[in-house]
Amino acid sequence: MRESHSVASSDGTPIAFQTCGDKAARPLLLLHGWAQSSRAWGDELLGRLAGTFRGIAMDLRGHGNSGAPACGYDDSRQWADDVAAVLDAEGVGDGAGAIVLGWSYGGIVVGDFVAAEGTSRIGGIVLCGATTSISRAPGGAVGxxxxxxxxxSVDPNPKRAIAALGSFGADMFAQQVGEGQQRLFGLSLATAPHVRGALLSRRVNNDEALAAAGVPALVIHGERDGIVLPSAGKANAETLGVECTLYPDVAHAPFLEAQDRFVADLEAFAAGL
Structure with missing residues (x-):
């Protein structure tokens, strides 16, 4: 059974999230990418994960059902506070051994949280097609x-903005995945232009915090990813001290394009913690 929730972050912004699965299972916090929401994961994947994990799928500030304030997108501490508010609301405290999974921009938020809060609640980090910085660092390489x-996406001409987001949605995939592909395009359109621009205007590098995290990690990246380049996945894996797991014939959304393998890899990782 899936439930919807909302909690106020430190600045009062409501942060929405969904939960699913057994509350006694290992927590799995899912952090989506730029101009997306918790709906990006899809009902099928969330249903599958609920069989193993206590799933917590968060809407980042400015996305989905979370509040979209005019500011607060350039502050790493604020992003960490958003995550902490959700974990606090779900009673995920020190020693919980939660797995924190960041897809695309969600990898930056993983780093924001680790940099500010450490890893006392975290048992493992998973990066999927993720960037961990907006800088010249190798882990931030985008295509x-x-x-x-x-x-x-921030062009004042709606036709040009829609065309840009349409191309972005198509470029996420190396294969046709039907409804899921259209869903992600719709989520991009639903994200306010000021949020799209604000997220990308940040300058952040969380490599030092991730290198010192000291918890097991899994890095998954599509070999044909033209959004966040495979070189970023390899660099982030090196930072975390693990090998990068590359998926052939997969682009930016491995959890949709190669869902069976993605679930198997995630479950195997969790079983080894």
């Missing part, structure tokens, strides 16, 4: 598809 989408 032309992301650069074009970032610029076009």
């Amino acid at each position: 032309d598809a992301m650069l074009a989408a970032g610029k076009g």
Whole structure:
């Protein structure tokens, strides 16, 4: 059974999240990417994960059903507070051994949380097609598809903005995945333009915090990812002291394009903690 919740962050912004699965199971916090929401994961994946984990799928500030304030998107401490508010609301405290999974921009939020709060609640980190910085650091390497989408998505001309987001949605996939592909495009359109721009105007590098995290990690990346380049996945894996797990013929959304393997890899990782 899936339940919807909302909690106020430290600045009063409501942060929405969904929960599913057995509350006695290991917590799995899912952090989505830029211009998406917790709906990006899809009902099928959340249902599968609920069989093993206590799933907590969060809407980042400015996305989905969370509040979209005018500011607060350039503050790493604020992003960490958002995550902490959700974990506090669910009673995920020190020693909980939660797995924190960041997809795409969600990897930056993972780093924000680790940098500010440490890993006392965390048993493992998973990065999926993730960037961990907006800088010249190798872990922040993005492709032309992301650069074009970032610029076009804030164009004041709606036709150009919609076209940019449409191309971004198509570039997420190396294969056709039907409804899931359209869902992600719709979520991009539903994200306010000021939020799209604010997230990409940040300058942040969490490599030092991640290198010192000292918890097991899993890094998954599609070999054909043109949004966040595979080189970023390899660099982030090196930072975390693990090998990068590359998925052939997969682009930016391994959890949709290669869901069976993704679930198997995630469950195997959790079983080894």
